[in-house]
Amino acid sequence: MSLEFAFDLLLVLTMVWSAWRSLSATRLDRAIVMFIVFGLLMALAWARLSAPDIGLAEAAIGAGLTGALLLDAYGALQRREI
Amino acid sequence: MTGFELPVALFLLCNLIVALLAAARGPTVADRMLTALLFGSTGTGVLVLLAYGGAGQMLVDVALLLALLAAIGGIAFARRAWQRGRDD
Amino acid sequence: MMVWLILLPLLWASLAFMLGPSRGVWPAIAGLVAQLWLAFALAAEIVGSGAAMHAVGGWGAPLGIDLVADGLSAAMLLLTQCIALPLAVYAHAYFKRDDPARNYFWPLVGFLLAGLNALFLSADLFNIYVTLELLGLAAVGLVAAGGGAQQIAAALRYLFATLVGSGAYLLGVALIYGTYGTVSTVTLVSLIGADAPDLVWIAGGLMVLGLMLKTALFPFHFWLPPAHGGAPAPVSALLSAVVVKASFYLILRLWVGPFSSLTVVASLVVWFPALLGTLAVFWGSYQAIRAERLKMLIAYSTVAQLGYLFLIFPLLASAGALQAGIMQVFAHGLAKAAMFAAAGTLIKATGQEMVAGLAGVAERLPVTLFAFGLAGITLMGLPPSAGFLAKWQLIELALSQQQWVIAFVVLVGGLLAAVYVFSVLRQAFLLAPADSVVTPVSRTLEWTAFVLAAASVLLGLRGVELMQLVGVT
Amino acid sequence: MKRLLVVLGAVCLIVLLLGAMHDLAPASVELHAAVAANLTASGVEHPVTAVLLNFRGYDTLLEIAVLLLALIVILAIGREEASNAEATVDVRLLVSPVLQTLAKLATPLMIMVAFYLLWAGSFRPGGAFQAGAVLAAAAVLLHLAELLPSWQSPGARLRLGLAGGFLIFLAVGAGSLMQGALLEYPLEQAGALILLIESGLTISLGLILAGLFLLLSRDDGETS
Amino acid sequence: MTAGLLFASVGVILFALGVAGVLLLEHLLRRILAFNIMGSGTFLVLVGLAQRNGIADPVPQAMVLTGIVVAVAATALALALARRLYVLTGKLELSQDDEA
Numbered sequence: 001m002s003l004e005f006a007f008d009l010l011l012v013l014t015m016v017w018s019a020w021r022s023l024s025a026t027r028l029d030r031a032i033v034m035f036i037v038f039g040l041l042m043a044l045a046w047a048r049l050s051a052p053d054i055g056l057a058e059a060a061i062g063a064g065l066t067g068a069l070l071l072d073a074y075g076a077l078q079r080r081e082i
Numbered sequence: 083m084t085g086f087e088l089p090v091a092l093f094l095l096c097n098l099i100v101a102l103l104a105a106a107r108g109p110t111v112a113d114r115m116l117t118a119l120l121f122g123s124t125g126t127g128v129l130v131l132l133a134y135g136g137a138g139q140m141l142v143d144v145a146l147l148l149a150l151l152a153a154i155g156g157i158a159f160a161r162r163a164w165q166r167g168r169d170d
Numbered sequence: 171m172m173v174w175l176i177l178l179p180l181l182w183a184s185l186a187f188m189l190g191p192s193r194g195v196w197p198a199i200a201g202l203v204a205q206l207w208l209a210f211a212l213a214a215e216i217v218g219s220g221a222a223m224h225a226v227g228g229w230g231a232p233l234g235i236d237l238v239a240d241g242l243s244a245a246m247l248l249l250t251q252c253i254a255l256p257l258a259v260y261a262h263a264y265f266k267r268d269d270p271a272r273n274y275f276w277p278l279v280g281f282l283l284a285g286l287n288a289l290f291l292s293a294d295l296f297n298i299y300v301t302l303e304l305l306g307l308a309a310v311g312l313v314a315a316g317g318g319a320q321q322i323a324a325a326l327r328y329l330f331a332t333l334v335g336s337g338a339y340l341l342g343v344a345l346i347y348g349t350y351g352t353v354s355t356v357t358l359v360s361l362i363g364a365d366a367p368d369l370v371w372i373a374g375g376l377m378v379l380g381l382m383l384k385t386a387l388f389p390f391h392f393w394l395p396p397a398h399g400g401a402p403a404p405v406s407a408l409l410s411a412v413v414v415k416a417s418f419y420l421i422l423r424l425w426v427g428p429f430s431s432l433t434v435v436a437s438l439v440v441w442f443p444a445l446l447g448t449l450a451v452f453w454g455s456y457q458a459i460r461a462e463r464l465k466m467l468i469a470y471s472t473v474a475q476l477g478y479l480f481l482i483f484p485l486l487a488s489a490g491a492l493q494a495g496i497m498q499v500f501a502h503g504l505a506k507a508a509m510f511a512a513a514g515t516l517i518k519a520t521g522q523e524m525v526a527g528l529a530g531v532a533e534r535l536p537v538t539l540f541a542f543g544l545a546g547i548t549l550m551g552l553p554p555s556a557g558f559l560a561k562w563q564l565i566e567l568a569l570s571q572q573q574w575v576i577a578f579v580v581l582v583g584g585l586l587a588a589v590y591v592f593s594v595l596r597q598a599f600l601l602a603p604a605d606s607v608v609t610p611v612s613r614t615l616e617w618t619a620f621v622l623a624a625a626s627v628l629l630g631l632r633g634v635e636l637m638q639l640v641g642v643t
Numbered sequence: 644m645k646r647l648l649v650v651l652g653a654v655c656l657i658v659l660l661l662g663a664m665h666d667l668a669p670a671s672v673e674l675h676a677a678v679a680a681n682l683t684a685s686g687v688e689h690p691v692t693a694v695l696l697n698f699r700g701y702d703t704l705l706e707i708a709v710l711l712l713a714l715i716v717i718l719a720i721g722r723e724e725a726s727n728a729e730a731t732v733d734v735r736l737l738v739s740p741v742l743q744t745l746a747k748l749a750t751p752l753m754i755m756v757a758f759y760l761l762w763a764g765s766f767r768p769g770g771a772f773q774a775g776a777v778l779a780a781a782a783v784l785l786h787l788a789e790l791l792p793s794w795q796s797p798g799a800r801l802r803l804g805l806a807g808g809f810l811i812f813l814a815v816g817a818g819s820l821m822q823g824a825l826l827e828y829p830l831e832q833a834g835a836l837i838l839l840i841e842s843g844l845t846i847s848l849g850l851i852l853a854g855l856f857l858l859l860s861r862d863d864g865e866t867s
Numbered sequence: 868m869t870a871g872l873l874f875a876s877v878g879v880i881l882f883a884l885g886v887a888g889v890l891l892l893e894h895l896l897r898r899i900l901a902f903n904i905m906g907s908g909t910f911l912v913l914v915g916l917a918q919r920n921g922i923a924d925p926v927p928q929a930m931v932l933t934g935i936v937v938a939v940a941a942t943a944l945a946l947a948l949a950r951r952l953y954v955l956t957g958k959l960e961l962s963q964d965d966e967a
Contacts, residue, residue: 075162348916
C-alpha cells in the first residue's frame with residue numbers, strides 16, 4: 001500500500017466520480033463543467049501512466065478545445081432552458 | 083528528488099478533492115467552474131511535483147501546457163455559458 | 171499497385187476540396203476510372219500469383235502495418251470500384267446546379283472510398299479501426315450534407331450508432347493488444363490458439379458485436395432505414411450497396427482469420443449470427459412490404475438482404491460457403507445500387523415519394539423501370555441473375571450439410587422479396603392518372619441505373635471467375 | 644425496460660472484464676523492445692514520435708484524413724445561407740479590455756510554445772498534433788476575445804492551408820513509394836522528412852482544429 | 868495490482884459508463900459527453916493493459932494519440948449536427964424509440 005498506489009487510487013476514484021457526475025448532473029452546464037474537470041484529471045492519469053505525449057494532447061485538447069466547443073454549443077442553445 | 087514530492091502531491095490531490103466536494107454543493111454553476119480552474123492551477127503543481135518526484139522532466143512540459151490553457155476553459159465559460167444576473 | 175488504390179481517392183478528394191464547394195467532379199471521375207482499372211489489374215495479379223503483401227514503411231508486421239490483398243479483399247475492392255464509378259456519373263447528373271447537397275459532395279465521396287479501399291487492404295486491427303472511422307464519418311457526412319431536419323436527425327442517429335460500434339471494436343482491439351502485444355492479424359492468427367484466455371473471448375465478442383451494429387444486423391438495424399431512406403439517391407445507393415458490406419467483410423475476416431481457432435472450438439457460436447440473419451430476413455421483408463415510401467421500402471429490403479449474408483456462418487466449415495457469401499454480396503450490391511438509382515430517377519421525374527404515386531410510370535420511364543425490374547430479379551434470386559447463383563449455392567451447401575432451416579429461410583426470403591418488388595412493379599404498370607405530369611429526366615440517370623442492373627444479372631453468367639478470385643488466399 | 648437491460652449489460656461487462664484482466668500472462672510480443680531496437684533507423688530519438696511518424700506513419704496519415712474529413716462535413720452541413728438572424732446588434736456582453744489585453748499577451752506566448760512543442764517532438768514529448776492543438780487554443784482565445792471573427796466559408800487560400808499538411812504527407816508517402824514501400828523514408832533523410840511532415844501538419848492541424856471551433860460558432864444568430 | 872492494471876480497470880468502468888450514457892441519455896450534448904468518456908475509458912484500457920508490468924510501451928501511446936484525434940473529429944462533427952438540428956427544429960432530443 002505504497003504512497004504511489006494511494007495517489008493513483010485517489011485519482012482514479014475522483015475520475016470515476018466526476019465522470020458519473022458529468023452524466024447524471026441535473027443541469028447541462030454542470031455536466032459540461034464536470035466533464036472539463038474529468039479532462040484535467042485524465043491529463044494527470046496519463047502523467048501517472050508515464051505517457052507524457054498523451055498528457056500533452058489531453059491537456060491541449062481537453063482544456064483548450066473540447067471544453068470551449070461544448071461551452072460554445074451550450075451558449076448557442078441558451079435560449080432553451082435545459 | 084527529496085522524497086517529499088509525492089506526499090505533497092498527494093496532499094494537493096486531497097486538496098482538489100475537497101474543493102470538488104465543496105463545489106458539488108456550490109449554489110451556482112460558476113462555483114463549479116472555479117473548481118475547474120482550481121484543477122488547472124493545482125494540477126500544474128501536482129504535475130511538477132510528479133516530474134521531480136521521479137517521473138522525469140517531460141512532465142514539466144505537460145504542466146507548462148496545462149498552466150497556459152487552463153484559463154481558456156474559464157474564459158469560454160464566462161463568454162458563452164454564463165448569463166449575467168441569471169440566478170440558478 | 172494496391173497502395174495507389176488508397177492514395178488515389180485521398181488525392182482527388184483533397185483536390186476536389188481545394189477546388190471549392192461544388193466543384194471537383196472531373197478529378198473524381200478520372201480518379202475512379204483509374205481505380206477501376208487498378209482493381210481489375212490487382213484481381214488479375216492475385217488470381218495469377220496468389221495473395222500480395224505490402225509492408226508499409228518497410229518495417230513489416232508486427233512493428234509496422236501490413237497491407238494484404240488476398241482473394242476476398244480483391245473481390246471487395248472490385249465490387250466497390252464497379253459500383254462507385256457508375257454512381258459517380260449518376261450523382262453528377264442527379265444533383266441540380268444549386269442543390270446544397272452538392273456542397274463538398276466529391277471530397278466526402280473521395281474520403282469514403284479511400285476509407286473503404288484502405289479497410290479492404292489492411293491487415294492491422296488498429297489500422298482497421300481508423301479506416302472504419304474514416305468510412306463512418308464520411309457516410310454520416312454524406313447523409314447529412316445539405317439536408318433538412320429529417321436527414322440531420324437520421325445522420326445523428328447513424329453517427330451515434332457507428333461511434334458506439336467503433337468504440338466496442340476499439341475496446342476489443344485494446345484487449346487483444348494487452349493480451350498478445352500485437353495487432354497484426356497475420357501474427358495473431360498464429361498466436362490465438364483454442365486455449366486462449368477468456369479475455370480474448372470477450373474481446374472477440376465485443377469486436378463482432380460492434381461490427382454487427384455497424385452492419386445494421388437485425389436487432390441493431392434501427393439506424394439504417396431513416397439514414398438510407400432519407401439520404402439523396404446516389405448516397406443511399408452507395409451506402410446500401412457497399413458501406414454496410416465493409417463491416418460484414420470485417421466480421422468474416424475476423425471469423426476466418428485471427429479468431430478462426432476460437433470459432434472452430436465453440437461450434438454453438440456460429441448459430442448466433444445465423445439466428446439474427448434469419449430474423450433480419452423476415453423482419454426486413456415484413457417492414458419492406460408494409461413500407462409506403464419507395465426509398466424506405468428499398469432501405470428495409472437492405473436490412474432483409476443483409477440477413478442472407480449471416481446465414482453462411484454455420485456453413486463456413488465447407489469450402490464453398492465463402493464464395494456463396496461473396497456472390498450474395500456482389501449480387502445485392504449491384505442490384506441495390508441499381509434499385510436506389512432507379513428509385514431516385516422515378517422520384518425526381520414524378521415528384522412522388524410514395525409507392526402509390528408511381529402509377530403509369532411504365533410507359534413514361536421505360537428504361538428506369540426496366541432497371542428496377544432487373545434489380546428486382548436479382549433480389550428475388552431468379553435465374554440467370556447473380557442473386558440466383560448465390561442463393562443456389564447457399565441452398566446447395568445447406569442441403570449438403572443437412573441444414574434444412576437455412577435452405578428454407580433462403581427460399582422463403584426470395585418469395586418475400588418477390589412480394590415487395592412486385593408491389594412496386596404492379597403499381598408502375600397501372601394507367602397513369604390524367605393530371606400526373608412527368609418532368610423530363612436526363613438520359614444518363616436512366617442508363618446508369620440500367621448498366622448497374624444489367625451487371626447484376628450478367629454477373630450470374632460469369633460467376634466462375636469471381637468464385638476463382640475469392641478462393642485465392 | 645431498456646434502461647434496465649443496458650445497465651445490466653454494462654455491469655456484467657465490467658465484472659467479466661475485471662475478472663478476466665487480472666490473472667493475465669505477460670504478452671508474447673514485446674513491441675517496445677522492437678521500437679527501441681529500430682529507433683536509430685527511424686530518424687528521431689523520441690520513441691512515441693518514431694512510432695507515430697515512421698513505424699505506424701500510415702495510421703497517422705489516415706488519422707489526418709479523418710480530421711480533415713470532419714471539417715469538410717461541418718462545411719457541407721452548414722449551408723452558407725445569409726445569416727438567418729437579421730443583422731442583430733451584438734447584444735452579447737461588451738468585451739472587457741482586460742480580456743483583450745490578456746489575449747494579446749497570451750497569443751504570442753502560445754505560438755512560441757506551439758513551435759517549441761513541434762521542435763521538441765523529435766527528441767522529447769511533443770509533436771505536430773500537440774503543437775496544432777495549442778495553435779487552435781490560441782485561435783479560440785482570440786475568438787472569445789472578439790479579436791478573431793468566426794469563419795463563414797473558407798476561401799481558396801484557406802482551403803489550401805487546411806489541406807496542405809495532409810497533401811505534404813501524401814506527397815512524401817507517394818514519393819517514397821517510388822523507391823520502396825509506402826512511407827519508407829530513406830535512412831539518412833528520415834529525420835529531415837519527418838520534420839518537414841511535422842511542420843506542415845502543425846500548420847494544417849492548427850488551422851483545422853481552430854476551424855472546428857470557428858465554424859461551429861458561426862451557426863447561431865448570436866442573438867442570445 | 869500495478870498502476871497500469873488499476874487504470875485499465877478504471878478504463879473498463881468508464882467505458883461501460885460511457886456506453887450506457889450514449890444509449891440511455893436523451894439530450895444530444897449529454898450523449899456527446901458520454902461518447903467522450905467512453906473513448907477515454909477505451910484509451911485507458913489500451914495503455915493500462917499494455918503497461919500492466921510497468922514497462923512503458925510507445926506503441927499503444929501512439930495509438931491513443933491517433934484515437935484522441937479521431938475522438939475530437941467525431942465530437943466536433945456531432946456538435947455541428949446537434950447545433951444544426953437545433954437551428955432547424957429547436958429540438959435537442961433524439962427520441963430513443965427504436966422504431967423498427
